[in-house]
Amino acid sequence: MLDERKSAILRAVVEEYIDTAQPVGSGHVASAPGVDVSSATVRNEMAGLEAEGYLRQPHTSAGRVPTEKGYRFFVDHLRQPRLPGRSAEQVRDFFARAHGEAEQMLSETSRLLSNLTNLASVVVAPGPADATLRSIQLVTIGATAGVVVAVFSDGTVEKHTIELPEGTGDERVAAATAHMTAHLGGVKLEARTMLPATGDAATDDLVSRSLAALTGHQPGDPEHVYVEGTARMAQAFDAIETVRAVLGILEQQFVVVSLLRDVIDRGLHVAIGTETGVAPLAECAIVVAPYDIEGMRAGTIGVLGPTRMNYPQALAAVAVVSDRLSDRLTEG
């Protein structure tokens, strides 16, 4: 563990580096608030911090730069950050004005997060909700195609196209709809949901096709994810190589989703550099938080930026937005 002084020096280095993106020298640290020793003493301590792996020198005769371990210590010893007034207001305004479909709201929330933090943001939509069915309906489109439309108690609508057997009459379709409506109202859709037979084989076939379409997609379904502010990544790094790598990752929605989930599962709010487990993100950090609907873990929001991002700001923004979003989605 670090003693009081070392930790103050480390904090000063991290804050200065976040601010300037330049290696910070003992002189700057000595003149930082909270550090009341001379630059020579700071140098001694910094040499220690480097030996312990919290700092490193890009080259001799340069200032120090935090390592992953240094950032980690910094965020772990952050006192609970508050969102600046202006931003808090922006969030309040946003959720006061916000209305309409959940999808649109999530997408706009992502944009909000990105604006608040000046980082790239990610909002993962709720997974297959365990909401109950309110309505289910089979509608024919052409001669051999139909659409199964299911409305859930949380207002979401699932839609799937299915093929209809040659010569399926409207009455069969109506029968299937009626059968499903009769048996599925208020029920939670599971992969193994089965319905009693109707006595008519063709109708039963329609019913099972419909259910298969609705439930079958779950294994490999690409969870909806709203990524915004990718352009800001280009501002955060000046090595174009890094920008390429990071953009490449952000385009692979699957990777993004499992990355966030993974971090949450490990009980973290912040993953720094290699902690993310994704090689191209070695120079990035992410800050995440789950959001709830009616007290149930629903989805995840997060921001992605360089390891030298403004952690206090990012943590505060993500926390506040996930709170407000939970409230908003819970009250409907």
Add this chain to the structure above:
Amino acid sequence: MLDERKSAILRAVVEEYIDTAQPVGSGHVASAPGVDVSSATVRNEMAGLEAEGYLRQPHTSAGRVPTEKGYRFFVDHLRQPRLPGRSAEQVRDFFARAHGEAEQMLSETSRLLSNLTNLASVVVAPGPADATLRSIQLVTIGATAGVVVAVFSDGTVEKHTIELPEGTGDERVAAATAHMTAHLGGVKLEARTMLPATGDAATDDLVSRSLAALTGHQPGDPEHVYVEGTARMAQAFDAIETVRAVLGILEQQFVVVSLLRDVIDRGLHVAIGTETGVAPLAECAIVVAPYDIEGMRAGTIGVLGPTRMNYPQALAAVAVVSDRLSDRLTEG
């Protein structure tokens, strides 16, 4: 107009520059196929081309680089390009395998385009289809909320949340659904669609709220647009400034959509640099094509890249994909 030789020289310059991204000198041009004169002659002609605005010199004693006018001439005098066998196969495979919801298909088509061309790609989803209604239904969610779900003859589903007046009973909701079903089957939804009164004021209120929700969104609705391959933009430019600017544009879906529409409206397939009408895209070009559903203009696809993109390849890819996509969406 340019004579045969000048146009051959211009073509050689453009092709070489697309390939190498380096200013091309008279020597290279002289040794290009189709140009059978000495480098000195080429120099004379190039001076002419520069005077006429087709080429420019980054600085004295450098090779020449095509201007917008040069690229324009190049694409206008391209003989109909064919897609290389490998890519054609890739497209065939894709559309053979493609299935499922239209949304997913469009998103994957965008990815395909990006892969084919190694450029950023854009697919604009069909606007509010003038498909006819197949089914319309009002479903209650909570005490004061409901969802209007409309299924159209092309298989698309529109969903809108509405507020229900305090104390709306299930029978009113059912009546409204029945009324709409009775009057709207096979009808095209317009902003001014009205239904005859039912005789019950509360039911009529529900009906008009539902219709308003379904039709009202059209003016400012953000058309769905699938952008892929933004990371490739970072590869195309080495000035990070440019990358930032272009990514910024690509994030503004509205701008992207109207850009494509505008180009199509002007009857163009290619817009180069300032022709795009968007300042930050001065170093970019776009190649677009509309796609149809049942012979009706439905949406637009396109690719975005640097002005020195591979035009023949991009044109071929966009043309083939829009054709196949039209076929696929038409047959359902």
Add this chain to the structure above:
DNA sequence: GGTTAGCACTCGGTACACTCGACTGCTACC
């Protein structure tokens, strides 16, 4: 007259030497 070879010239890019300044580590002193 159009084409070409030859030549002088231009200018960006690279390599190199040099300086400057921001650091550090160390040592001696308080």
Add this chain to the structure above:
DNA sequence: GGTAGCAGTCGAGTGTACCGAGTGCTAACC
């Protein structure tokens, strides 16, 4: 233990020289 001072290191910036790719021009050539 803390600090001042100092020698040493190294990157960044600058000036100079050089090289080579490429040009424009002119004179010769077919």
